[in-house]
Amino acid sequence: MNPRGCSEAVLGVARNLGLAGKVSVGIVHGDDIMERLEQFVADGIELRNMDTGESLTTVLDRVQSANVYFGAWPIVEALSRGARIVVTGRCTDTGLTLAPMLHEFGWARDDWDRVAAGTIAGHTIECGAQASGGNCMVDWETIPDLANVGYPIVEASSDGSFVITKHPGTGGRITPAVIKEQLVYEMGDPQAYITPDCVADFTSIQLADDGPDRVRMSGIRGNPETEFYKVSISYSAGYKAVGTLVYAWPDAFRKAEAADRILRERLDRLGLHFDEVLTEFVGANACHGPLAGTPPGDLAEVEFRIGVRSESKADVERFTKELAPLVLTGPPNVTGFAGGRPRVQEIVAYWPALIPKSVVEPVVEIAEA
């Protein structure tokens, strides 16, 4: 990420629009800690993987980026110093919504209930139209005009209550049921939704219907911020490739299963080494696995999908050459290979960690167009 480069581009656009001297742009950086990782580890800040508990030293030589998630307050500082546009490095999605509320209403840093309210407003709209009818299960077929879906808007009040709505004349739908789906999206412990700004309690939210395409939220409670920022670290983790072939009726599923057996035997004979080989049958079990039950014998078609993962790029490349031959050497009524060999992808994996807030400082600068 390059917030300075982005802000210079924004300033260039502003000047071209004749706004020279009329617009200030805020830049928030200091989130990039890539160059400081070795020192942190040497100082005993281990940056252990939050999921696995492993120490960062196991992948330190393969790290490609490391960024702290800042919250709303650096953006608030930029706004208070006159910025009308703010470009930030890594920051939380919720902070983008919370920051203008903190700025406009002047809420205190330790007004945890209101900070939590702004955070939950941010969570509600951070996935855009997922809060206004997109990806929504309730009565999905009757949700109108998704081609012109309206994006959710927060109408915020200084007391911490707010209304989620959308522009008149747009498609989609906003009801308590729709909002509930978005509230539980990517939820962990609902009483401890942790951001850099607070710990929000989703079990305190009171939802109310506030008219057509309007939902009011109030009663939100929050708890003090923690002493840590979350860090997003990416590292190189080998290679993968995924290939597919499509088998048609009759016996589509059994043909796809036979193709899988033949291909795996060939991979074995070639002596290739994979950390994982995964087969799925799209149309039968790719999404729900064994929960989908036994597929009916008369499926019109099945996609055979096989993926491999390895530290060895050469072995993954060799795998990609083994799929097309199956069309001539394997089960019949097969197609879907016209796209060519599967692409070998480098895996850039995610390493979530925590870092004490005391060792990282956001930097806010203001630039004039």
Place this chain on the structure above:
Amino acid sequence: MKKVRLLDIAHARSGDKGDTANVGLIARRPEFYPVLVEHVTVDSVKAHFKGLVHGGVERFELPNLEALNFLLHEALGGGGTLSLKTDAQGKTYSSALLRMEIEIDDDLARLISD
């Protein structure tokens, strides 16, 4: 008693965090929430997802939203970019949970809309 699918009495949305999937399960009517609390337990969800979820299951209650939140661990083939799965983000685990069948009182079953 009548056998129903969770799809008849609840809706859901799912997402991911690393190799953990979350499924938020929401009652379609307030009357159905106690049924979810009683029948859709850590143990029944763990058994339902056998073969798809390899780690533990956690459950959280949100009575204010008439919803339950489940965390399904070791569920996404390593998660994120490491995963080879079609559904590496667990986006369809919401409807996978709604396949579950439970028995409810006839009075409650009559509230299910067509």
